Amino acid sequence: MDKNDELPIGEVAARSGVSVPTVRFYEDRGLIQSVRNAGNHRRYARHTLRRIAVVRAGQRFGLSLAEIGEALATLPSDHPPTKRDWARMSAAWHDALSERIEALTKVRDGLTDCIGCGCLSVTSCPIYNTEDARAADGPGAQRWPAAARA
Numbered sequence: 001m002d003k004n005d006e007l008p009i010g011e012v013a014a015r016s017g018v019s020v021p022t023v024r025f026y027e028d029r030g031l032i033q034s035v036r037n038a039g040n041h042r043r044y045a046r047h048t049l050r051r052i053a054v055v056r057a058g059q060r061f062g063l064s065l066a067e068i069g070e071a072l073a074t075l076p077s078d079h080p081p082t083k084r085d086w087a088r089m090s091a092a093w094h095d096a097l098s099e100r101i102e103a104l105t106k107v108r109d110g111l112t113d114c115i116g117c118g119c120l121s122v123t124s125c126p127i128y129n130t131e132d133a134r135a136a137d138g139p140g141a142q143r144w145p146a147a148a149r150a
Contacts, residue, residue, distance in 0.1 A: 005046060006035065006037075006043035006044060006045060006046075007043065007044050007045075007046060007048070007049075008041060008042070008043060008044075009023055009024070009034070009041075009042045009044065012044045012048055012049065012052070015049055016049050016052040016053065016056075017056070018052060018056070023044075023052070026052065026055060027042075029065055029069060030069055030073075031051065031052075031055050031065065031068065031069055031072055032044065032048050032051050032052060032055075033048075033077055034048075045079075045080075046080075047079070047080035047081070050080070050081070051072060051075070054068070054071070054072065054089075055068050055072070058071070058093070061093075061097055061100075062100055063093070063096070063097075067093075067096065070092075071089045071092055071093060072089070074088060074089050074092070075089060
């Protein structure tokens with residue numbers, strides 16, 4: 001096995017744990033890229049497996065495909081990323097993930113008070129919306145942290 005071997009789409013799907021249509025979707029979104037062989041079949045560089053692993057990890061972390069794509073755009077597409085490339089990319093995610101962790105912690109900690117009680121008391125409920133005053137702020141739950149609404 002040569003690290004420069006190109007892999008067919010089925011092998012990329014099987015080894016990365018995603019379906020063939022998902023591999024095509026990632027390619028359509030610009031997250032990965034392929035070349036076509038003489039028979040017009042897609043072939044992927046071996047390091048594409050790492051890129052797909054990053055996409056899947058980012059999705060599990062709650063990042064959008066657009067955010068993941070922005071991060072992957074900082075990596076070289078014609079050769080495997082170096083350790084420095086990966087470190088730079090992951091550093092870019094650090095602040096975004098920290099903000100999400102903080103927002104999710106606030107949501108988690110507020111669930112018992114606002115959902116657990118079920119009272120919706122006009123005098124003590126923190127989410128009660130007197131006279132529909134929050135309608136002017138836009139759609140959605142306006143009192144939840146902004147990151148939790150996204």
